Amino acid sequence: MGARARQQGGSAIQATSTGGHPSLHTVKPLGRTLFNRVFAAIYALSILALLFYHAKTLFYSPALVSFSVTLALLISDLVLAFFWVSTQTFRMFPVCRKQFPENLKKIMERSDFPALDVFICTADPYKEPPISVVNTALSVMAYDYPTEKISVYVSDDGGSALTLFAFMEAAKFATHWLPFCKKNNILERSPEAYFESNHSFTSEAVNIKIIYESMKVKVERVLERGEVDDENITSGQEREAFNKWADSFTRQDHPAVIQVLLDASKDRDIAGYSMPNLIYVSREKNKASPHHFKAGALNALLRVSSNMTNAPIILTLDCDFCSNDPQTLLRAMCYLCDPAIRSTLAYVQFPQIYRGINKNDIYCGEFKRLFVINTMGMDGVEGPNYVGTGCFFHRRSFFGSPSSLISPEIPELSPDHVVDKPIQSQSVLALAHQVADCNYENQTDWGSKIGFRYGSLVEDYYTGFRLQCEGWKSILCNPERPAFFGHVPINLADALNQQKRWSIGLLEVAFSKHSPATFGVRSKGILMGLGYAQLAFWAIWSIPITTYAFLPQLALLNQVSIFPKVSESWFFLYAFLFLGAYGQDCLDFVLAGGSVQRWWNDQRFWHIRGVTCYLFGSIEFFLKFLGISASGFTVTSKAVDAEQSKRYEQGIFEFGVHSPMFVTLTMAAIINLISFSQGLGEVFRGNDLEGLFMQMFISGFAVVNCWPIYEAIALRNDNGKMPIKTTIMATLLAGALYMAASFIFKPLGISNGGFAVTNEVVDDEQGKRYDQGNFEF
Numbered sequence: 001m002g003a004r005a006r007q008q009g010g011s012a013i014q015a016t017s018t019g020g021h022p023s024l025h026t027v028k029p030l031g032r033t034l035f036n037r038v039f040a041a042i043y044a045l046s047i048l049a050l051l052f053y054h055a056k057t058l059f060y061s062p063a064l065v066s067f068s069v070t071l072a073l074l075i076s077d078l079v080l081a082f083f084w085v086s087t088q089t090f091r092m093f094p095v096c097r098k099q100f101p102e103n104l105k106k107i108m109e110r111s112d113f114p115a116l117d118v119f120i121c122t123a124d125p126y127k128e129p130p131i132s133v134v135n136t137a138l139s140v141m142a143y144d145y146p147t148e149k150i151s152v153y154v155s156d157d158g159g160s161a162l163t164l165f166a167f168m169e170a171a172k173f174a175t176h177w178l179p180f181c182k183k184n185n186i187l188e189r190s191p192e193a194y195f196e197s198n199h200s201f202t203s204e205a206v207n208i209k210i211i212y213e214s215m216k217v218k219v220e221r222v223l224e225r226g227e228v229d230d231e232n233i234t235s236g237q238e239r240e241a242f243n244k245w246a247d248s249f250t251r252q253d254h255p256a257v258i259q260v261l262l263d264a265s266k267d268r269d270i271a272g273y274s275m276p277n278l279i280y281v282s283r284e285k286n287k288a289s290p291h292h293f294k295a296g297a298l299n300a301l302l303r304v305s306s307n308m309t310n311a312p313i314i315l316t317l318d319c320d321f322c323s324n325d326p327q328t329l330l331r332a333m334c335y336l337c338d339p340a341i342r343s344t345l346a347y348v349q350f351p352q353i354y355r356g357i358n359k360n361d362i363y364c365g366e367f368k369r370l371f372v373i374n375t376m377g378m379d380g381v382e383g384p385n386y387v388g389t390g391c392f393f394h395r396r397s398f399f400g401s402p403s404s405l406i407s408p409e410i411p412e413l414s415p416d417h418v419v420d421k422p423i424q425s426q427s428v429l430a431l432a433h434q435v436a437d438c439n440y441e442n443q444t445d446w447g448s449k450i451g452f453r454y455g456s457l458v459e460d461y462y463t464g465f466r467l468q469c470e471g472w473k474s475i476l477c478n479p480e481r482p483a484f485f486g487h488v489p490i491n492l493a494d495a496l497n498q499q500k501r502w503s504i505g506l507l508e509v510a511f512s513k514h515s516p517a518t519f520g521v522r523s524k525g526i527l528m529g530l531g532y533a534q535l536a537f538w539a540i541w542s543i544p545i546t547t548y549a550f551l552p553q554l555a556l557l558n559q560v561s562i563f564p565k566v567s568e569s570w571f572f573l574y575a576f577l578f579l580g581a582y583g584q585d586c587l588d589f590v591l592a593g594g595s596v597q598r599w600w601n602d603q604r605f606w607h608i609r610g611v612t613c614y615l616f617g618s619i620e621f622f623l624k625f626l627g628i629s630a631s632g633f634t635v636t637s638k639a640v641d642a643e644q645s646k647r648y649e650q651g652i653f654e655f656g657v658h659s660p661m662f663v664t665l666t667m668a669a670i671i672n673l674i675s676f677s678q679g680l681g682e683v684f685r686g687n688d689l690e691g692l693f694m695q696m697f698i699s700g701f702a703v704v705n706c707w708p709i710y711e712a713i714a715l716r717n718d719n720g721k722m723p724i725k726t727t728i729m730a731t732l733l734a735g736a737l738y739m740a741a742s743f744i745f746k747p748l749g750i751s752n753g754g755f756a757v758t759n760e761v762v763d764d765e766q767g768k769r770y771d772q773g774n775f776e777f
């Protein structure tokens with residue numbers, strides 16, 4: 001496996017530096033690899049020792065309660081051990097890559113550059129304001145690339161005339177914007193980002209800003225009014241398009257709407273150069289047919305585009321991911337066009353990077369581990385997972401393994417179909433509507449063997465995983481200047497709901513017949529299988545986190561010791577395991593360019609997720625698994641509330657609304673505070689806490705982490721504070737939990753006047769002395 005990994009990394013260097021060609025890209029291993037491996041060996045031994053300790057304790061458990069407590073700790077630690085083991089995939093061969101886009105022109109003519117189809121998905125004009133979707137489209141239409149080779153397809157799952165209107169306006173504005181960017185060599189090619197930046201104030205720039213602002217006002221006014229009225233419709237062609245929104249048209253039930261807004265073969269910008277294609281697609285929807293959310297939308301675009309332009313390269317983008325670097329496409333081409341690797345390369349993934357994260361990143365919106373550290377690690381093995389946006393695909397990879405092409409039902413959809421008719425010709429448009437039909441996929445391979453794969457709410461992860469299992473490779477491209485900037489939830493409920501959806505989607509893969517733990521390990525080997533499995537089982541972090549958030553504290557409240565004493569050598573094992581894991585985690589984070597404060601918030605948020613979205617995600621998944629409930633893809637809102645956004649800027653947590661997830665979180669905060677303060681009280685009264693030190697430490701650590709929650713409950717008065725209903729429910733439930741725990745732990749507490757501590761590991765010698773009636777010191 002290791003040899004295979006090194007081979008893949010190595011072949012990329014050879015591919016480009018031999019044969020007399022100037023190199024397109026290089027790859028080199030990261031310096032920390034040796035340290036990671038040595039440390040892994042030591043840490044693995046410590047985990048084995050801990051498991052031995054648990055086994056021993058379990059075996060000598062004197063009572064059912066202590067047996068159950070040890071069992072809970074053992075299960076938690078087994079889950080932690082699983083995550084630690086699977087993290088090694090990301091630590092064994094991390095690599096870092098460089099591209100040389102300037103060399104592309106030396107090995108191929110500009111006219112031979114492959115064409116690109118961009119897929120932009122949007123689903124709700126109110127959660128995803130059309131003006132920002134327009135910015136995303138404009139930013140990629142203006143790539144440094146032969147313009148006529150770019151086609152942008154916008155998928156509107158919201159089926160909204162407002163979005164179509166915005167894009168009609170965008171098509172007009174683009175004829176000014178594209179030549180402006182290219183002539184002035186602008187870096188920020190999303191107008192919004194450009195006007196926010198420190199740009200020059202030439203008369204040309206001022207002029208273009210006026211045109212942009214007037215478009216923006218028009219689009220926003222139409223959005224406010226909720227409909228496109230007559231005064232905004234300027235041609236018969238536009239009227240014809242909007243006429244499709246008849247009375248029976250709803251977002252869940254409507255015919256396909258496909259509108260060519262710019263045609264590269266005809267339309268010219270104001271300087272006379274050709275424009276990219278711009279096509280609006282809202283696939284047919286009908287309440288009786290499953291639409292498979294984003295994966296379904298992308299498959300509809302795959303079909304519509306193969307019949308219209310059939311570019312060999314596809315870029316998938318979420319509506320909020322604006323390009324931040326016009327060179328990105330050329331960078332991706334350094335891999336996609338490299339003859340040495342392209343035949344097995346499915347995709348080139350750029351990391352998700354966000355604009356507008358607050359200084360210390362309180363909601364861990366940066367996802368450094370998920371999108372950068374882990375993907376860099378997988379990149380050195382067989383390639384990163386697909387993260388849904390900012391990813392350039394070979395169209396061919398959606399149609400079977402590298403060695404055997406699966407032909408779709410009709411030849412026009414095949415990746416090798418040659419488009420020979422204009423995109424606006426009658427027959428092309430008719431076929432486009434036909435393949436955007438909601439029943440088109442019935443009895444076909446779409447979603448199972450062809451295209452984006454169905455069956456999980458995280459279609460990105462699942463599709464990338466299945467492609468890799470078919471034998472495709474992938475590459476992470478993480479240039480210094482971020483290639484795309486996305487939008488991050490700036491409100492706690494949104495962030496947790498998003499991650500609850502991910503948790504459910506990942507568990508759907510984990511417990512499917514294509515589980516990475518079984519199918520994945522079989523087809524990709526242990527390293528890749530485990531790397532994918534770590535993500536799939538993401539939500540079961542909730543088991544150890546919830547256990548450690550409540551169990552030691554409840555035991556502490558009842559003065560029952562469940563960990564080794566400070567004087568025992570097992571204590572040092574615990575200390576090493578904790579400090580080792582935390583230290584290495586911090587090191588990884590900082591070496592990937594994060595600050596220590598952000599790391600601190602990252603670990604805090606990991607605990608928060610453990611008792612909220614991971615927990616509720618797992619519960620929802622199992623209910624769904626048992627057929628009791630169903631969950632859908634709730635789109636994350638990208639619209640910003642000014643007041644919330646101000647609090648976010650200041651780094652203040654946003655609660656505001658009641659949510660069951662806030663209840664469990666508040667319960668954990670209360671229980672930890674009470675147990676820690678009670679323990680502290682005992683210390684001040686002069687009682688010996690040696691046997692309870694670890695429990696004191698854990699609850700103290702949690703109290704420090706929970707500070708923003710106490711603030712939100714008691715010290716704040718703004719609209720983002722903890723709703724009183726949440727606090728009351730959490731307090732009642734915490735009380736009930738406390739009572740239940742006292743009842744359960746009662747038989748274990750030894751009452752001898754002082755602060756009694758039970759230690760379940762009965763030491764033979766101690767036992768003897770105890771039997772002889774000697775005091776033990």
Ligand SMILES: O=c1ccn([C@@H]2O[C@H](COP(=O)(O)OP(=O)(O)O[C@H]3O[C@H](CO)[C@@H](O)[C@H](O)[C@H]3O)[C@@H](O)[C@H]2O)c(=O)[nH]1
Binds near residue numbers: 121122293317
């Ligand atoms: O029925 C749907 C639902 C969503 N979307 C689009 O999917 C994208 C992602 O939705 P969002 O609400 O932003 O979800 P996130 O959780 O932020 O998205 C992350 O997680 C998703 C699921 O794994 C991936 O698809 C995304 O690429 C990834 O950025 C957006 O452009 C939506 O418009 C659709 O087109 N149709």
Ligand SMILES: [Mn+2]
Binds near residue numbers: 320487
């Ligand atoms: Mn998103």
